[in-house]
Amino acid sequence: MSPAAVDLNLRECFRTIARDRPTADVREIGGVSIASAGAEFQMFNAAFLGSPIVGGAAELERRIATASVHFRARAQSWALWLGEGHLDRAARRAARTAASRYGLRLSTELPGMVAPSLAPARRKLPPFVLRRVGDAATRLAFCDIGSACFHVPVRWFREIFLIDAVWHGDFRGYVAYAGGEPVATAATLPAAGVVGIYNVATLPLQRGKGYGEAILREALSDTTAATGLTASILQATPDGFSLYAHMGYRAVTSVQVFVSS
Numbered sequence: 001m002s003p004a005a006v007d008l009n010l011r012e013c014f015r016t017i018a019r020d021r022p023t024a025d026v027r028e029i030g031g032v033s034i035a036s037a038g039a040e041f042q043m044f045n046a047a048f049l050g051s052p053i054v055g056g057a058a059e060l061e062r063r064i065a066t067a068s069v070h071f072r073a074r075a076q077s078w079a080l081w082l083g084e085g086h087l088d089r090a091a092r093r094a095a096r097t098a099a100s101r102y103g104l105r106l107s108t109e110l111p112g113m114v115a116p117s118l119a120p121a122r123r124k125l126p127p128f129v130l131r132r133v134g135d136a137a138t139r140l141a142f143c144d145i146g147s148a149c150f151h152v153p154v155r156w157f158r159e160i161f162l163i164d165a166v167w168h169g170d171f172r173g174y175v176a177y178a179g180g181e182p183v184a185t186a187a188t189l190p191a192a193g194v195v196g197i198y199n200v201a202t203l204p205l206q207r208g209k210g211y212g213e214a215i216l217r218e219a220l221s222d223t224t225a226a227t228g229l230t231a232s233i234l235q236a237t238p239d240g241f242s243l244y245a246h247m248g249y250r251a252v253t254s255v256q257v258f259v260s261s
Contacts, residue, residue, distance in 0.1 A: 001194070003253035006112035006233045007083035008192035010255065011035065011048045013171065014081075016189060018044065020165035025074075030066040031059075041156035042077035042259055049086040057094035060087065061101070068102040071260070080104055080258040083112065095256060104258035110235035112253035114194070117230050118217060119248035125214040126178065130222075133161075133173030133187075141175045141182035142199070149201035172223060173199070176215040184211040186219040190227045195220055197234040213243060 014035035018024045023038025028050050037044040047067035053060050064080065071078040082095055096106055133142050143161050147154035160166070167173060170191070176184040183206040187199040197220065202212045224230055235255055236244050 001114045001116060001231055001233075001252070003083075003085040003112060003114075005192045005194045005231075006114065006235070006253050006255070007048070007085055009189060009194055009196035009233050010081065010083070010112075010235065012191035013189040013196055013198060014044065014046045014048070016169055016171045016191075017160065017166055018046075020169070021163060029070060031063045032067045032070070034067070034070060036071075036076065036078070037160060038074075038076065039156070039159050041152065041160060043079045043257070044160055045071065045076050045078040047071070047078060047080050049082065052086045053088050053091040056088060056090035057098060060091040060094060061098040064098055064102050064104070068104075077260045079107070079260070082256045082258070084253045084255070085112075096258075099258040103261050105261060107257045107259045110237065110255045110257070111241060111251040112233065112255050113236050113241075113244055113249035113251050114233050115231065115244075115247065115249040117248065118220065118232075119246070121213065121217070122246060123210065125210045125217070128183070128211060128214060129177040130215065130218050131175050131177060132222075133175060134167050138173070138175050138182075139167070142173050142185050142187075145175070145182060145185045145201050145203055146199055148203060172219070174215055174219045174222070176211055176218075178206070178211070184215045186215045188219050188223040190223060190229050193229065193231070195223050195227070195229050195232040197232055200234070200240065212240070213247065216247070 018037040025036040033048040033050040143157035173187045184202040189196040
């Protein structure tokens with residue numbers, strides 16, 4: 001499976017989430033793919049490379065400048081998502097310096113992982129009730145768990161994920177309930193021939209019980225049943241990397257995320 005699938009699915013995920021919002025800005029300009037929700041949560045005012053960089057540091061800097069001018073004209077904070085597979089060697093070396101020239105700092109670097117199929121579970125996973133996100137209760141649970149696990153204000157998550165239109169397209173959200181209470185989330189997006197796995201999160205007091213693995217497996221199974229796609233991709237946090245490796249994922253690329261100051 002090509003590392004490009006990680007970049008393409010990720011970009012489409014952001015485009016899908018942004019597209020139906022009244023403040024949406026989804027366009028291609030000068031080799032840059034804009035997928036902006038026009039949100040307070042700057043990660044969702046995103047810029048990606050629209051095609052691979054083959055001209056080294058100078059070409060990368062030109063594209064960052066294009067994105068910077070675009071967002072500055074709108075007085076929006078924003079994030080630049082750079083997939084390693086879209087950068088030639090010179091551009092990779094220059095990425096951090098080039099980004100800093102436009103007021104961007106490195107926020108995180110995530111391994112991009114792929115799995116043609118999942119390995120069998122190595123332990124018995126806990127029982128839970130899986131619910132698709134759609135109604136007000138599941139949307140609120142999805143936001144509250146995401147806020148707690150990704151350490152961002154809950155209003156930021158709600159600004160993005162309480163909107164009804166997000167849940168009526170290809171982006172699917174799931175909430176795991178145990179004892180009648182929401183404990184974990186996951187989301188999927190089929191694109192570029194794979195299922196993208198996103199927003200895997202478990203409440204801190206429920207970690208270590210297997211809910212994260214369990215909901216990922218069930219979310220992927222449900223999306224596979226609907227689409228026929230079995231291969232999946234994700235971007236791993238440090239906490240999740242070893243679990244994903246045991247599940248059959250392997251790192252094939254990395255994604256750097258730069259945010260405006």
